[in-house]
Amino acid sequence: xxxxxxxxGALRGLFVRPMIDETTxxxxxxALITADFGPDISERIIDELHVKVExxxxxxxxxxxxxxxxxxxxxxxxxxxxxxxxxxxAVVLVVGVNGVGKTTTIGKFAKFLQRYGRSVVVGAADTxxxxxxxxxxxxxxxxxxxxxxxxxxxxxxxxxAFQTIEYAKRTGTEIVLVDTAGRLHTKGxxxxxxxxxxxxxxxxxxxxxxxxxxxxxxxxxGVLQAQAFLExxxxxxxxxxxxxxxxxxxxxxxxxxxxxxxxxxxxxxxxIGDLTGFTPHVFAASLVD
Numbered sequence: 001x002x003x004x005x006x007x008x009g010a011l012r013g014l015f016v017r018p019m020i021d022e023t024t025x026x027x028x029x030x031a032l033i034t035a036d037f038g039p040d041i042s043e044r045i046i047d048e049l050h051v052k053v054e055x056x057x058x059x060x061x062x063x064x065x066x067x068x069x070x071x072x073x074x075x076x077x078x079x080x081x082x083x084x085x086x087x088x089x090a091v092v093l094v095v096g097v098n099g100v101g102k103t104t105t106i107g108k109f110a111k112f113l114q115r116y117g118r119s120v121v122v123g124a125a126d127t128x129x130x131x132x133x134x135x136x137x138x139x140x141x142x143x144x145x146x147x148x149x150x151x152x153x154x155x156x157x158x159x160x161a162f163q164t165i166e167y168a169k170r171t172g173t174e175i176v177l178v179d180t181a182g183r184l185h186t187k188g189x190x191x192x193x194x195x196x197x198x199x200x201x202x203x204x205x206x207x208x209x210x211x212x213x214x215x216x217x218x219x220x221x222g223v224l225q226a227q228a229f230l231e232x233x234x235x236x237x238x239x240x241x242x243x244x245x246x247x248x249x250x251x252x253x254x255x256x257x258x259x260x261x262x263x264x265x266x267x268x269x270x271x272i273g274d275l276t277g278f279t280p281h282v283f284a285a286s287l288v289d
Contacts, residue, residue: 007035007249007287015065020053024061028068035287036219037250041257045071069288075253076280079262083237083277084208085118089168091176091205094239095194095229096213098182100222101241103132105213105267106177107139108275109239112265113175120145121171123164123178125157125197136179142272146173157181157193158200165204176205191232198234209236211264216243216251223258230259237264239275249287252278 010031014024025046032042045068052067085092094109096102110120122140126132127150140147148164161178168176178201180194201207212235214222229235238255243266252263263278 007031010034011065011068011288015061017061019059020061020064024064025050028064032250035250036216036248036254038220038254041075041250041254045075065288069284072253072287073281073284076256076278076284079256081237081262081264081278081280083264085113085175087206087208088174089165089176089205090174090208091165091178091201092208093178093180093194093197093201093210093233094213095180095210095233095235096182097225097229100182100213100215101267102182102213103135103139103179105239105241105265105275106136106179107143107145108267108272109177109265110140110143110145111272112275112277114144118175119173120175120177121164121168121173122147123161123176124149125160125164126179126181127153127155127157127160128181132179139272145177146171158196161197162200162204165201169204191228194229194233207234209264210234211237211239212261213239213241214255216240216248219248219251219254220258223255230261235259235261237262239263239265239267241267243268249283252283 014027017024029042029046032045033039048071049067053064094102094106106122110122113120122136122145124133124136124147133149137147148160148167150160164176164178180197181190198207210233212226212229214226238261240252240263256263265275266278267275
């Protein structure tokens with residue numbers, strides 16, 4: 001279904017005008033803010049573009065379009081978006097509050113890794129909700145991954161993580177994705193639990209990545225919700241879900257700047273194949289063109 005509003009659609013109208021004028025700048029800033037860049041980042045981008053336009057003494061909106069794309073790419077490229085999965089097994093902890101799409105993201109990530117020829121096992125270490133284990137099993141199967149389930153109800157999450165690493169070592173599975181609980185109402189206990197999972201895993205294998213899943217549609221609220229994970233879980237990368245194309249594309253830059261942590265994966269649909277790596281020049285082009 002087509003977006004009612006998108007940054008690309010809003011910009012196309014700007015760049016076919018006869019020349020750059022004050023209305024161009026006002027409309028461009030409005031488009032950036034509407035696309036979730038936020039007022040501060042939007043103003044900074046506009047200021048940078050003013051400098052470039054004056055330096056090149058151009059009044060051609062097509063030059064402004066090219067400069068916008070280059071400027072966005074420069075901003076996105078300040079963050080290292082590389083997934084570090086070279087260890088064997090490479091262990092990835094997946095964290096985030098309930099409701100952000102963590103479980104579906106794990107299934108999609110398994111599929112993403114399989115496309116690169118990697119074998120994957122998923123550890124169901126969110127043992128506090130029986131439904132979470134069943135749901136994860138469904139998505140792991142869709143993603144072509146093996147799954148290690150709790151052996152009994154209420155099993156200690158760290159022991160499930162331990163068994164998952166054991167499975168990977170025994171079978172030669174290359175990548176381990178460990179699901180974790182996302183309850184916020186016991187924040188302190190939850191962070192202690194994540195710390196315990198980390199310590200248990202690190203006795204067997206280094207942790208390659210800790211990926212925090214955020215719902216792009218919640219904007220700043222999503223970052224505030226995830227603050228405890230950012231502070232205590234050793235997050236190395238962000239996964240943005242429910243990113244509806246260019247309509248909310250600015251949130252990618254906004255969340256990287258607010259947290260100082262790179263976005264490494266983007267979920268842009270409901271299908272098992274709808275998860276992609278984040279590439280600055282590709283994403284900048286998709287926003288502007």
